[in-house]
Structures are given as C-alpha cells and as structure tokens.
Amino acid sequence: MFLALTLHQFTDQFINGVTLGMLYILVALGLNIILGLMGVINYSHGSFFMLGAYVAYSLDPIVGFWASILLAAFCIGIFGMLFESTLIRPLYNRIPEYTLLLTFGTALIFEQVVRRIWGDDAVRFELPEKFSGTLAIGNSQFPLYKDVMLVGITIVVLAVVWFLVNRTNIGMIIRAGTRDAEMVRILGINMPMMFTLVFGIGSFMAGLAGALAAPVYAIQPTLASEWVILTFVIVIVGGIGSFWGAVVGGLSIGIVSSLMDLIWPPAVEMTGFLIMGIILLMRPRGLFGVEGLFE
Amino acid sequence: MSKIVRHPLLWTAIVLAILPWLLPGANPFVGRAGFIDLGTTIAIFALFAMGFNLLFGHVGDLSFGHAMFFTIGAYATALLTKGFNVTVGGAKLAWAGTDSFIGSILLSLGLVAAIAFLLGRLIVPRSSGIYFSMITLAFAQVIYFITYKWDAFTGGEDGLQAISRPSLPGLPSGFLNESWHFYYFAAIVIYVALAIIWWVIESPFGSVCHAIRENDQRAEFLGYDVRKYRVNAFFISALFPAAAGCLWTYYQQSITPDAGSIEYSGRVVMMSLLGGIQTFFGPMLGSFIYWQLQNDVAQITKYWEAVIGAVFVVFVLIAPRGIWGAVEDVENYGFRSALRRVFSRRARVESEMSEEVASQAP
Numbered sequence: 001m002f003l004a005l006t007l008h009q010f011t012d013q014f015i016n017g018v019t020l021g022m023l024y025i026l027v028a029l030g031l032n033i034i035l036g037l038m039g040v041i042n043y044s045h046g047s048f049f050m051l052g053a054y055v056a057y058s059l060d061p062i063v064g065f066w067a068s069i070l071l072a073a074f075c076i077g078i079f080g081m082l083f084e085s086t087l088i089r090p091l092y093n094r095i096p097e098y099t100l101l102l103t104f105g106t107a108l109i110f111e112q113v114v115r116r117i118w119g120d121d122a123v124r125f126e127l128p129e130k131f132s133g134t135l136a137i138g139n140s141q142f143p144l145y146k147d148v149m150l151v152g153i154t155i156v157v158l159a160v161v162w163f164l165v166n167r168t169n170i171g172m173i174i175r176a177g178t179r180d181a182e183m184v185r186i187l188g189i190n191m192p193m194m195f196t197l198v199f200g201i202g203s204f205m206a207g208l209a210g211a212l213a214a215p216v217y218a219i220q221p222t223l224a225s226e227w228v229i230l231t232f233v234i235v236i237v238g239g240i241g242s243f244w245g246a247v248v249g250g251l252s253i254g255i256v257s258s259l260m261d262l263i264w265p266p267a268v269e270m271t272g273f274l275i276m277g278i279i280l281l282m283r284p285r286g287l288f289g290v291e292g293l294f295e
Numbered sequence: 296m297s298k299i300v301r302h303p304l305l306w307t308a309i310v311l312a313i314l315p316w317l318l319p320g321a322n323p324f325v326g327r328a329g330f331i332d333l334g335t336t337i338a339i340f341a342l343f344a345m346g347f348n349l350l351f352g353h354v355g356d357l358s359f360g361h362a363m364f365f366t367i368g369a370y371a372t373a374l375l376t377k378g379f380n381v382t383v384g385g386a387k388l389a390w391a392g393t394d395s396f397i398g399s400i401l402l403s404l405g406l407v408a409a410i411a412f413l414l415g416r417l418i419v420p421r422s423s424g425i426y427f428s429m430i431t432l433a434f435a436q437v438i439y440f441i442t443y444k445w446d447a448f449t450g451g452e453d454g455l456q457a458i459s460r461p462s463l464p465g466l467p468s469g470f471l472n473e474s475w476h477f478y479y480f481a482a483i484v485i486y487v488a489l490a491i492i493w494w495v496i497e498s499p500f501g502s503v504c505h506a507i508r509e510n511d512q513r514a515e516f517l518g519y520d521v522r523k524y525r526v527n528a529f530f531i532s533a534l535f536p537a538a539a540g541c542l543w544t545y546y547q548q549s550i551t552p553d554a555g556s557i558e559y560s561g562r563v564v565m566m567s568l569l570g571g572i573q574t575f576f577g578p579m580l581g582s583f584i585y586w587q588l589q590n591d592v593a594q595i596t597k598y599w600e601a602v603i604g605a606v607f608v609v610f611v612l613i614a615p616r617g618i619w620g621a622v623e624d625v626e627n628y629g630f631r632s633a634l635r636r637v638f639s640r641r642a643r644v645e646s647e648m649s650e651e652v653a654s655q656a657p
Contacts, residue, residue: 094615097357097424098615100357100359100425100428101357102608102612104565105565106604106608109605109608112604113598116598225557229433232433233429235429236429266445267444269444270440276430281417284422
C-alpha cells in the first residue's frame with residue numbers, strides 16, 4: 001500500500017494537514033491559555049468554536065465575508081467574558097474538576113440551542129467566488145483560501161498572541177499568574193479582571209478558528225464535541241500552559257492524521273489518541289509541560 | 296434493631312423491589328411495561344453510576360471515560376451471545392455463540408479487568424487532577440472509535456442487533472423475554488453488585504480512599520501508598536460499569552457504539568452529582584432523577600438535553616453535594632442551617648474551604 005503513495009498525494013495531504021493543524025493550534029492555544037492561567041478545563045471551548053462558525057455563517061449575508069469572520073470572533077470573545085464572569089467565577093475556590101463539570105453542562109445547552117436555531121443538519125458557508133480559486137506554485141495548485149489565506153491568518157494571529165504573552169505587561173502578568181496566582185494578587189493585580197480578559201482572549205481564538213473553518217468544513221451541531229476532545233488531546237500532548245506545546249501538538253496531530261488518511265483511512269480519528277498514548281508513556285506531562293501544575 | 300432498619304442495603308433492596316411502582320404515574324395494572332422498561336434503565340444506570348462514583352465520590356479522581364468499561368462489557372456480552380466470524384491479520388477467529396449468562400458476565404468482567412489493570416498502571420500513577428480527567432476521556436474515545444470503525448467485528452455504526460437474552464438453568468428458555476421477569480433478574484444482579492460497593496466503601500480500604508479524597512498528602516504522610524490505592528480503586532470501579540454494560544446489552548437486545556461515547560461518560564457524571572457524590576445513595580437517586588426528567592421533558596420538547604444541562608449547571612453552582620448530600624445536611628445541621636448552605640454563598644464557601652481547598656493546597 002505504500003507503493004501506491006505518489007509524491008503528489010503526499011504533498012496534498014501534507015498541506016491539508018498543515019491547514020488542519022493551524023486550526024487545531026488556534027483552538028488548543030485558546031484552551032491552553034485558559035487552562036494554564038486559571039486552571040479552568042473549558043469543555044465548552046468546542047462549543048465556542050462551533051458558535052464562531054455558526055455566527056459567521058449567519059452574519060455573512062449581512063456584513064460580508066471578512067467582516068463576518070472578524071465580528072464572529074469578537075462576539076464569541078465577549079460572550080466568553082460574560083460566560084466567565086457569571087458562571088465560572090463562583091467556582092474558583094473549588095477544585096478545578098468542578099469547572100469541567102460546569103462547562104460540560106453548558107456544552108449540552110449550547111448544542112441544543114444551536115440545534116434549535118440552525119437546525120440538526122449541516123449548513124454550508126459558501127466561500128466568495130474570488131477566494132475559491134487556486135494558487136499555482138511550481139507544478140502544484142493550492143486552494144487559495146484554505147491553504148494560503150487560512151494558514152497566513154493563523155500565523156499572524158499566533159505571532160500576535162506570542163507577542164502579547166511574551167513581550168507585554170499583560171503577558172507578564174499572565175505568565176506570572178500561571179506560576180502563582182496568589183502572589184500576583186498580593187502584588188496588587190486585579191486577578192478577577194485578568195481572568196475575565198484571558199478567558200475572553202481564549203474564547204476569541206476559538207471563535208476565530210470556528211469562523212475561519214466555516215467555509216472549509218461542514219458546520220454541524222456535533223462539531224463541538226468532536227473538536228473539544230481533540231483539543232484536549234493536543235493540550236495533553238503539548239503540555240498544559242505551554243505556547244510551543246500547543247503549536248507543536250496541533251501541527252503534528254494535524255499532519256499525521258492527514259497522512260494517516262493515505263496509509264490506513266479507518267484509523268484517522270484515532271491518530272491523535274495514539275500519539276497521545278506514546279507521548280504519555282515517555283513524558284507524562286506532555287512535550288513542553290512542567291510537573292506539578294494543577295495536580 | 297434500629298441499626299438493621301436504617302441499614303442502606305436494606306433500603307437498597309426495598310427500593311429495587313418496588314422501583315417500577317415508585318415511578319410517578321405508575322399503575323401496576325395499566326400499561327406497566329413502559330414503567331418496567333424505565334425502571335430497568337434506571338437500575339442499570341444506577342449500577343453504572345455507582346461504579347463510576349466509587350472513583351469520583353470516594354477517591355476524588357474524576358474519570359470522564361468510564362463509558363469505555365460499560366461499552367466493553369456490553370460488546371463482550373453481545374459478541375459472546377451472538378457469535379462472530381472475523382479475520383484479524385490473516386488469522387480466522389470464529390465463535391458460534393452461547394446463551395449462558397455466567398459466561399457473558401465473566402467475559403465482560405474479565406476483559407474489563409484486563410484492560411483496567413493495564414490502563415490503571417499506565418495512566419493513574421502518571422496523572423492526577425485534571426490531567427486524569429482529560430486522559431481517561433481520550434482513552435474512552437479510542438475504544439469508541441474501535442467499536443465505531445471495526446465493521447466486521449462490532450457491526451460499525453449500526454452496532455449488533457437481535458441479541459437473545461440468556462436462558463437460566465431450571466427455567467424455560469425465553470423466560471427472560473418477559474420484561475417483568477428481566478427486571479427482577481437484573482435487579483438481583485445489580486443488588487449483589489451494590490452490596491459489594493457498600494462493602495468496599497465501608498472497608499478499611501474505603502476509609503483510606505476517603506482520606507486520599509480529603510487530603511492525599513496527609514494520607515501519604517500517614518504511610519499509605521496513595522498511588523497503589525488509586526490504581527486499585529480505578530480497577531475496582533471499572534468492574535461495575537462492565538456488569539452494567541452486560542445487563543444493558545441483554546435488556547436492549549442490541550448494542551450500538553453510542554454506549555461508549557462521551558455522552559454516556561458524561562451521563563453518569565451528571566447522575567452522580569445530581570444525587571450526591573459523597574453519599575452511598577447519591578448515584579442511584581441521580582439515575583432515577585435523570586431518567587425521570589428525560590422521560591418527562593422529552594414529551595414536551597425535543598431539546599430535553601438542554602433542560603438537563605441547565606439543571607446540572609444549577610446543581611454544580613449552588614448544590615455540589617447533590618440532593619442526598621442536602622438530605623444529609625438537614626439530618627446533621629438541621630433544616631435552617633442546610634438551607635443557608637444552599638442559598639448563602641458565604642456559608643457554602645466556608646464549608647467548601649474546609650473540605651476541598653485544604654486538599655488542593657500545594
């Protein structure tokens with residue numbers, strides 16, 4: 001079966017994997033920042049991704065393509081901040097597992113709300129004519145939106161987030177808070193506000209990923225649970241609270257599962273879990289994880 | 296005397312015996328089959344949730360993947376009963392099928408025991424807290440995708456149908472096809488399992504588990520091998536979902552991959568929390584409430600899961616000790632004080648601070 005694999009198929013699937021991996025990174029990084037700083041396991045993170053896709057789909061006819069994607073991401077970001085300040089905030093003085101329980105409950109609600117508003121069946125977000133073409137590089141044709149724009153936008157967003165986390169005051173507070181939230185609070189930082197802001201950023205990234213994915217993948221109510229579990233896997237592989245962990249984890253799982261489609265299609269969905277199993281045997285805290293965080 | 300009268304196992308027996316009549320609207324003379332079916336579902340999920348809660352409520356490890364043991368037990372029973380004929384890597388495996396209950400429950404338990412033994416040693420020592428929840432969830436997904444994708448063996452998306460119920464020695468074949476008979480057959484098996492759970496919780500092993508739940512570092516300092524206790528508790532708590540899965544296959548007479556999905560794992564989490572995680576009766580009560588709620592709300596709206604989700608969210612926020620926990624609060628602190636614990640954030644935080652934050656401190 002390996003002989004049938006041509007170079008052309010290989011590059012195609014590899015690039016598919018990169019596109020998928022980019023979206024994984026966006027979603028996983030959002031979850032990872034929330035998890036790393038706040039110790040909140042946001043099971044509803046997949047719902048935010050799904051809502052981003054649906055909101056973009058609904059806004060598209062009104063405000064146009066790019067505006068709908070941006071607006072959807074901002075809507076989800078603000079929604080995430082409201083969500084955190086009303087539902088998550090009462091849980092901070094409990095063990096972190098309760099946040100998983102709460103967000104599991106809200107994910108059930110979000111899924112039914114989506115079914116009520118947009119129906120049970122998948123909807124299609126049509127790509128505008130001018131972006132549906134392909135870009136020729138050498139002998140290969142690359143879909144313009146999926147392989148060029150989507151990857152480009154994600155890299156820009158990742159650069160911005162990296163800059164925000166590593167080169168700004170807010171980022172310094174976030175990084176310090178990940179290590180010792182109590183100490184940071186004693187230094188006079190308004191931690192509840194930081195938490196809300198970080199949750200907003202994380203939700204924004206999930207919403208943006210959803211909106212960007214909307215024209216490429218079918219938008220359906222089961223999207224949330226499919227994505228959130230994979231996101232967990234990426235975070236485990238990369239290590240909780242690690243920027244580069246999410247990047248390496250997301251990209252490698254995206255690429256390997258795309259290539260698996262050529263080698264043995266029934267195992268595509270399991271690739272991420274198999275990678276996770278191997279990584280866990282060798283590094284229990286993930287590739288870039290540190291010991292002792294939230295245990 | 297009063298000790299016997301108040302014994303939880305006596306009450307468990309009474310409740311299991313009259314459960315089909317307990318359901319609101321149940322009338323033994325009119326349309327009782329519907330209530331028998333609901334009662335069977337409640338009883339089987341009570342066992343599933345009790346097994347799960349042995350780990351979550353009594354050791355403090357939140358597993359989000361216990362449906363994998365349920366589904367392994369269910370598929371083991373289905374395949375043993377129905378037989379299979381499959382080629383794995385060139386080797387032909389075939390089995391004609393049997394209708395022995397003992398055989399299928401032993402296979403379910405044995406298979407899950409083997410998997411839980413390996414998995415427990417693989418993941419429990421390496422992870423705790425939220426890592427543990429996410430990793431169990433991910434492993435359950437692997438089992439789910441195997442049952443979903445392996446068409447030749449597990450029937451793929453459609454699952455396996457037309458699985459006959461077992462025949463019991465001394466009784467005519469087809470005896471259990473009567474839903475009435477099957478309920479009491481299942482109730483007896485479930486009662487035995489629940490009695491074992493009670494015995495585990497009340498044993499010295501159970502006490503150490505409670506100590507680990509409250510503060511694992513102190514338990515460690517007292518000389519207990521926390522890691523070993525957690526591994527063993529994981530192993531024990533995996534066996535009960537397997538038995539529940541075995542009964543579930545016989546009850547439904549079919550099985551689909553859904554049984555191993557995240558919905559099933561989450562369902563027992565919700566049941567346990569609604570009923571009360573740190574109590575013996577909690578998960579049973581939770582199973583009753585969950586299915587009763589589902590049964591009633593589904594008649595009003597097809598979005599019933601949102602209603603159950605909302606009820607669950609409210610419980611997580613204001614009554615994390617669940618309904619039976621509230622009952623125990625009333626018993627221990629009186630009605631007014633218990634009510635204050637529900638509606639006053641401060642009282643709740645104080646009680647939680649002492650119970651939980653202490654165990655979280657590094």
